[in-house]
Amino acid sequence: MNNNKKLRKSLCQISIQALCAGLLLPGLAVNAEVPxxxxxxxxxxxxxxLRNSLHQIIDDHQRYPYSSTATDTWxxxxxxxxxxxxxxxxxDVYLNASYIKHGAGNSDYNREHSWPKSYGFPVDVSSNYPxxxxxxxxxxxxxxxxxxxDKPYDNCTSGCTEKPTEYNNARGGGAGESNWTGGSHTDGRWQTWNGRRGDVARALMYMAVRYEGGTHGITGHDEPDLILTDDRSLMDASQTKANISVGYMGLKSxxxxxxxxxxxxxxxxxxxxxxxGYQGNRNPFIDNPDYVTCVFENICSGIGVPDTPAAVVWINEIHYDNSGGDVNEFVELAGSANTDLSGWSLVGYNGNGGGVYKTENLTGTLTNQQGxxxxxxxxxxxLQNGSADGLALVNAAGEVIxxxxxxxxxxxxxxxxxGMTSTDIGVAETSSTPAGYSLQLVGSGQAYGDFSWASASAETAGNVNNSQTFQ
Structure with missing residues (x-):
């Protein structure tokens, strides 16, 4: 991995850790879009x-402890x-039951390793990422x-025990919506019910691409090579009761x-x-299910990248005037996480004649701070103090946003x-505005129109504004 990639991932993980407190709030709205x-x-x-490039995209994620008094997998x-x-x-994934959130130590539910940990990584240590x-x-x-x-996933055709589901979220609980199981260990089989079998399948496909041996690019810890197979003897050989370099699981077909x-x-x-939002990496087979046919079936024609929304970016905070000599003038932008601002610019306009007086070329990428x-x-x-001075936000294509x-x-x-007429934000700074104050958008939402401009308050440059929530 090159140093630039390491730096990008390190910065990403720092921002993801800062976001986690927000994700722990019950009922938090989640942005269901590919960044x-x-x-x-x-x-x-x-x-x-495709396998190699997806591995590069999703590897080196932020690890959280399995159980801890700090943020953990619970x-x-x-x-x-x-x-x-x-x-x-x-x-829960198998019974489809709805349980009150208990956290660790309850008798209703626990945590399922869909790729059983005994197949390659059974010992929980801080260097064990899978x-x-x-x-x-x-x-x-x-x-x-x-x-x-630790039974492999497989279809049960005879000699199996039914494990029914419950009705929740408009699915489960009916005929033909049961799990089935038989046998034990690598000679056994577990057939996941039809409402979640695709979920566990794509989870194991993720594991097979995320973990391809080598070391974690940031921490340097060894990682196993996890391989999907139909060969039960290979799975059996993976059960060594130690963290090993190669682990097998299936059944791939x-x-x-x-x-x-x-x-x-x-x-x-x-x-x-x-x-x-926590780990900083995604399951590509959820974002683009067609990747499965290319990576695992070698049918790659017509496969593209998932559609991504157009970048949503706006001017979020401005400071241009204060008591005494103007200090620390700035403009803050806000928008969709992972938007690269290379090639964008902020253009200052003089109210006296409407001409350009300054152009600031932008660089950097918006990180995921919240929602x-x-x-x-x-x-x-x-930055000019008015009256009627303006700022144009221009994207990399030269379009005025x-x-x-x-x-x-x-x-x-x-x-x-x-030829364009500006929109007055309706608030202003003056020669009496305290240094360290700014004009900011306030409110809740994920687009410029969701917010409104407020009178000057303590500046929050580079952070979510006072009285602003991205959700």
């Missing part, structure tokens, strides 16, 4: 190229597997989890079948978003906003 540009490096030339899973109909409850990787951990009924144990039978749904998408959104502040000395002004409106006579 802007997340899969830009995906190479679908052939199966190996905290993550109780958000990821939250009952859509009741934010105080969780839904053991605590929430993308393959699920809230599971205690009894059903014990019954599944059945998981491919289940992936097709149970497509991605809103619950699984939200789960992916929540875990991304899939972030801010970035730019120090710009010499916003044309705002303070202390009145103006019509631009030159530059990218030529």
């Amino acid at each position: 802007q540009g997340y899969y830009d490096m995906a190479d679908n030339t052939n199966a190996q190229a 905290d993550i899973l109780e958000q990821a597997d939250q009952d859509p109909d009741n934010s105080a409850h969780v839904i 053991y605590t990787d929430a993308h393959h951990l699920f809230i599971a009924n205690d009894s059903y989890n014990t019954s599944r144990n 059945v998981l491919l079948q289940w992936h097709k039978e149970d497509p991605v749904d809103a619950f699984e998408q939200r789960r992916n978003d929540v875990i991304y 899939g959104m972030g801010t970035l502040s730019f120090a710009i000395s010499g 916003q044309f705002l002004s303070y202390e009145g409106s103006l019509t631009a006579s030159s530059g990218p906003a030529s």
Whole structure:
């Protein structure tokens, strides 16, 4: 891994850790969209190229402890597997029961390793990344989890015991909606019910691409090579009771079948978003199910990257005037996390004649500070004090995204906003405004129109504003 990639991932993990406190709030709205540009490096030339590029995109995630007094996998899973109909409850993967959130030490549910830890990584130490990787951990009924144990996923055709489901979230509880199990260990089988079999299939596919041996690019810890197979003898050889370099799990052919039978749904998408908010990586087979056919079946024609929303960016905070000599003038932008601002610019307009007086070329990427959104502040000395001076936000294609002004409106006579009339934000700073104050958007939402401008208050450059929530 090159140093630039290490730096980007380190910065990402710092921002993700800062976000986690927000994700622990019950009922938090989750941005169910693929982050802007997340899969830009995906190479679908052939199966190996796509596998390699997806591995580079999703590896080196932020690890959280399995159990801890600090944020741990209990905290993550109780958000990821939250009952859509009741934010105080969780839904388990096999019984489909809805339980009050208890956290650790309860007798209703525990944590299921869909890739059983005994197949390659049974010992929980701080260097064991797959053991605590929430993308393959699920809230599971205690009894059903014990019954599944370390059996491979497989279809049960005879001699199996039925494990019924309960009706919740408009599914489960009916005929043909049961789990089935038989045998034990690598000679056994567990058939996941039809409402969640695709979920566990895509979880194991994620594990097979995320863990390809080598070392963690940031911490340097050794990681196993996890491989999907139909060969039960290879799985059996993986059960050494020690963390080993290669682990096998399956059955691969059945998981491919289940992936097709149970497509991605809103619950699984939200789960992916929540875990991304903690770990900083995503399950690509949830974001783009067609990747499965390329990586695991070598059918790559027509496979693209997932659609991503257009970048949403706006001017979020301004400081241009204060008592005494103007100090620390800046403009802050806010918008969709992972938006690269390279090539963007802020253009200052003079209310006297409408001409351009300053152009500030921008760089940097918006990080995920809250609710899939972030801010970035730019120090710009010499911002004019009005009246009716303006700022145009221009994207990399040269398009004017916003044309705002303070202390009145103006019509631009030159530059990218030529002929456009600005929108007055309706509040202003003066020569009496204390140093360290700014004009800020306040309110809740994820777009400029969700907020309103407020009178000057203590500045928050580079952070979510006072009285502002991204959700």
